[in-house]
Amino acid sequence: MQVTTQEIIYPSSDGQPMAESTIQYELIVKIKEGCESLFKDDPNVFVAADLLWYPVEGKPEISQAPDTMVIFGRPKGDRPSYIQHREDNIGPQVVFEIRSHNDSNTKMNKKLSFYQRHGVEEYYLYDPQINELEGWQRIEGDLEVIEPMEGWISPRLGVRFELGEDGLEIYRPNGEKFLSYAELEEERLLDRQRLQQESQRAEQANQRAEQANQRAEQADQRAEQANQIAQRLAAKLRELNIDPDSI
Numbered sequence: 001m002q003v004t005t006q007e008i009i010y011p012s013s014d015g016q017p018m019a020e021s022t023i024q025y026e027l028i029v030k031i032k033e034g035c036e037s038l039f040k041d042d043p044n045v046f047v048a049a050d051l052l053w054y055p056v057e058g059k060p061e062i063s064q065a066p067d068t069m070v071i072f073g074r075p076k077g078d079r080p081s082y083i084q085h086r087e088d089n090i091g092p093q094v095v096f097e098i099r100s101h102n103d104s105n106t107k108m109n110k111k112l113s114f115y116q117r118h119g120v121e122e123y124y125l126y127d128p129q130i131n132e133l134e135g136w137q138r139i140e141g142d143l144e145v146i147e148p149m150e151g152w153i154s155p156r157l158g159v160r161f162e163l164g165e166d167g168l169e170i171y172r173p174n175g176e177k178f179l180s181y182a183e184l185e186e187e188r189l190l191d192r193q194r195l196q197q198e199s200q201r202a203e204q205a206n207q208r209a210e211q212a213n214q215r216a217e218q219a220d221q222r223a224e225q226a227n228q229i230a231q232r233l234a235a236k237l238r239e240l241n242i243d244p245d246s247i
Contacts, residue, residue: 008058009060010052010060010063010081010083011060011081012052012080013052014052014065019067020101020102021100023128024098024099024100024128026180027098027126027128027168028049028050028067028096028098029049029180029181030178030179030180031049031067031068031096031098031170031178032047032048032067032068034159034170034172035047035068035094035157038157038158038159038172039070043076044072044073044074044076045070045071045074045076046070046071046074046075046076046077046082047068047069047071048068048071048079048082049067049069050065050066051066051069051079051081051082052064052081052082053065053066053069053081053084054081054082054083055091055118055119056084056085057084057085063081064111064114064115064118066092066096066097067096067097067098068096069082069092069094069095069096070092070093070094070095070156070157071090071091071092071093072090072156073088073090074087074088074090091118091119091120092120093120093121093122093156094120094121094124094154094156094157095115095120095122095123095124096124097111097123097126098126098128099126099127099128099129101129112125112136112143115136115143116142116143119138120138120143121137121138121155121156122135122136122137122138122154122155122156122157123135123136123143124136124154124161126168128167128168131163131167131168132163133150133161133163133168134146134149135152135161137155149163150162158173159171159172159173
């Protein structure tokens with residue numbers, strides 16, 4: 001008698017919203033897109049936001065959907081979920097969570113325990129309501145609290161964390177900030193304006209140079225005309241047996 005094995009289903013949704021507020025959503029997108037941009041030229045860094053991660057084969061009930069996760073050693077590409085045993089058993093090394101006003105301490109402690117259990121190397125938790133950033137780094141097998149977080153540089157990402165009056169700021173290794181889409185649009189607009197101004201200045205400089213060339217040509221023409229007149233006058237004087245140099 002043939003025994004059939006039922007296929008295990010790993011759902012692509014947990015029925016929970018990606019974010020519970022506009023600020024939470026904006027931060028998730030900024031961090032996800034910032035990390036994506038940071039490794040855009042590396043085909044083996046996969047970045048995702050709110051994607052279900054299944055760390056244990058055959059256990060679809062064990063899952064978590066980090067607000068943002070970064071996975072080194074896995075190719076970019078679309079996935080309905082991240083099933084670790086189908087990904088060379090490589091789990092996320094870096095995870096970000098943006099705390100919602102509805103998130104209880106119990107819920108956040110469970111997330112920390114989950115990331116501790118399943119091998120996350122760096123875990124960052126930001127609470128926009130009180131502008132507080134917490135971080136944990138895996139040391140000798142355990143996620144240990146990072147202190148202080150202000151100015152901390154992620155070993156994996158190379159980014160620096162700062163807390164300002166406007167909230168969390170993340171800086172790339174080259175010193176540039178992670179920007180929101182609106183901020184990127186504003187920068188592009190400013191860049192276009194600067195280019196237009198530089199083009200206008202260059203055009204004005206070209207016009208001034210052209211005008212100067214025209215004035216120089218006119219001066220040359222006047223000098224040539226004066227020289228021709230002088231030569232004709234000298235010829236007339238010689239016809240009258242007058243040495244023009246003696247005048």
